[in-house]
């Protein structure tokens with residue numbers, strides 16, 4: 001679902017290289033995470049619940065980053081030493097689109113390829129390129145893995161605002177949890193020694 | 198909590214090198230995962246609930262591995278091409294102790310140092326050494342990160358067997374989730390390029 005009004009968002013575009021793993025290995029990864037077709041359905045449902053709340057969700061996540069200097073650090077404009085507000089804003093709109101894409105299942109090859117691209121955009125091999133900014137060169141992988149928790153746990157209250165029962169909310173929540181683990185797993189690729197990933 | 202009757206378990210022993218990060222950086226990592234003193238308390242409580250169920254939990258996790266050839270692969274005896282049963286057994290007893298240690302909070306420097314050791318034991322820099330086995334050289338990092346989901350999600354039913362209410366079970370479950378993310382984050386260290394971690 002490419003949206004050309006979002007600066008730097010390039011899912012499905014020619015510029016994105018083919019993924020270094022095929023759909024068979026992608027399937028093994030999904031199996032390790034217990035990710036099934038039911039989860040795909042729960043995520044589509046989650047998408048309808050989350051869509052009207054995207055700005056609120058982003059407010060919460062950005063607040064969490066803003067509250068921790070060592071996290072906000074990764075958005076620093078290295079020429080001024082201050083947070084680069086335009087950079088934060090541009091990434092924010094891609095982050096909103098990411099919520100939509102996470103719920104827009106099943107995941108196809110273009111989606112998979114873009115996950116590797118998002119990995120590069122966190123890693124020194126691709127950070128700052130998309131927004132042409134002068135910022136710190138790399139987001140340390142430990143923080144990216146660590147964020148699995150806040151990005152998962154904080155979504156539950158938003159999923160619970162619809163008119164779904166407890167069991168349905170739980171199903172959407174677990175599908176979300178699995179997808180976040182799946183994506184961060186892929187994003188780790190450029191950080192890791194050849195053959196160790 | 199070192200237990201010399203568990204083969205290859207060396208938490209707190211002289212042989213374990215000092216961790217490459219100090220307690221201050223460890224604290225930042227905990228903050229990124231929203232891990233607090235409350236979680237330490239919930240984990241201690243979880244320990245009492247899980248202790249009598251450790252063998253059952255391990256049965257479930259080993260069954261999950263055994264059900265997927267591409268996972269069981271990492272326990273292969275490379276001289277026979279079959280799973281190395283003794284290796285599986287020795288790791289299993291350390292895995293049981295790991296459940297105890299995960300609940301034995303607060304985490305001190307010896308615990309932190311042992312997390313880096315567990316990372317090495319999954320990575321080619323330390324795999325097979327502890328049990329002196331001829332097995333495949335490395336557990337691919339993508340599966341280690343992927344396992345955050347099954348190792349977290351499967352624990353909830355075991356936590357719910359005690360006489361705790363829903364809210365208390367949820368608190369223990371979230372503390373467990375955070376701890377698994379915290380540990381896998383640390384275990385990724387030997388896999389990652391210098392300065393990218």
Ligand code: HEM
Pocket residue numbers: 008009010065071072074075091094095098118121122126127128129130131139143144145147148151180184
């Ligand atoms: C579960 C973990 C994380 C998720 C789900 C996530 C999500 C995203 C998304 C969706 C984007 C935009 C991708 C695109 O260009 O289309 C992005 C970019 C970015 N994220 Fe993350 N992120 C995570 C961890 C982190 C952490 C720990 C930091 C550090 C504070 C961080 C800082 C950034 C920055 C600076 C960018 C812009 C990178 C660039 O220069 O292109 N992210 N993130």
Ligand code: HEM
Pocket residue numbers: 205206207262268269271272288291292295315318319323324325326327328336340341342344345348377381
């Ligand atoms: C959340 C993810 C994981 C957890 C919590 C976990 C837990 C453990 C623990 C506690 C040990 C023993 C540590 C010690 O020596 O004291 C261990 C070792 C081992 N694990 Fe994992 N593990 C995870 C992922 C995996 C995966 C994906 C595989 C692949 C099937 C795997 C295969 C092994 C093997 C082969 C060993 C023995 C390594 C050696 O010392 O030679 N683990 N794991």
